[in-house]
Amino acid sequence: GAVVSQHPSRVICKSGTSVKIECRSLDFQATTMFWYRQFPKQSLMLMATSNEGSKATYEQGVEKDKFLINHASLTLSTLTVTSAHPEDSSFYICSASIGDYGYTFGSGTRLTVV
Amino acid sequence: GDSVTQMEGPVTLSEEAFLTINCTYTATGYPSLFWYVQYPGEGLQLLLKATKADDKGSNKGFEATYRKETTSFHLEKGSVQVSDSAVYFCALRNSNSGYALNFGKGTSLLVTP
Numbered sequence: 468g469a470v471v472s473q474h475p476s477r478v479i480c481k482s483g484t485s486v487k488i489e490c491r492s493l494d495f496q497a498t499t500m501f502w503y504r505q506f507p508k509q510s511l512m513l514m515a516t517s518n519e520g521s522k523a524t525y526e527q528g529v530e531k532d533k534f535l536i537n538h539a540s541l542t543l544s545t546l547t548v549t550s551a552h553p554e555d556s557s558f559y560i561c562s563a564s565i566g567d568y569g570y571t572f573g574s575g576t577r578l579t580v581v
Numbered sequence: 582g583d584s585v586t587q588m589e590g591p592v593t594l595s596e597e598a599f600l601t602i603n604c605t606y607t608a609t610g611y612p613s614l615f616w617y618v619q620y621p622g623e624g625l626q627l628l629l630k631a632t633k634a635d636d637k638g639s640n641k642g643f644e645a646t647y648r649k650e651t652t653s654f655h656l657e658k659g660s661v662q663v664s665d666s667a668v669y670f671c672a673l674r675n676s677n678s679g680y681a682l683n684f685g686k687g688t689s690l691l692v693t694p
Contacts, residue, residue: 501681510684572624
């Protein structure tokens, strides 16, 4: 079935540095990718929707200059957290649309900013 | 805006017990409803879905019925197994507000032998 590979699974970075998270679709073409963020004991919050070859659409309250999303190909979407701070520590998950009512998810990235 | 509310966890059950995880939603129009499951260390997987009122989704012994009159989509299983231990997320998709999923907070289930 459709698989999205997300890397890294865990990352610890220093405050002020940038971190890139990759999501690759392994056996299908992901025209639309969704990026979510999950705080402990909270639901997955949609951050942005990206379509291949076009600019991402960010949800209200999400800083587009801080969370850079690139979806330059049908098999790769990246989320870069720029100038990370401790409050950016969270669990980030990507998801690809795979037709009507279908979605496949990456296994998530645990980001810790120290 | 749209929202999903599901019961707080964690839920701890003995093997073969009956499971209910409540889920209610608020949405305009006619959303589609989903249950996703996340096993430890893995990504979310679709468990079942229902796309219109009165539809029943079912998979692996789990069932949920789309009740528009009560805006609910409760998850049930008659006899849980240890292997069902996971986090369960109720979600909706509403074409009125894009095609991303709107999730509840998740309910952690632990089944003990």
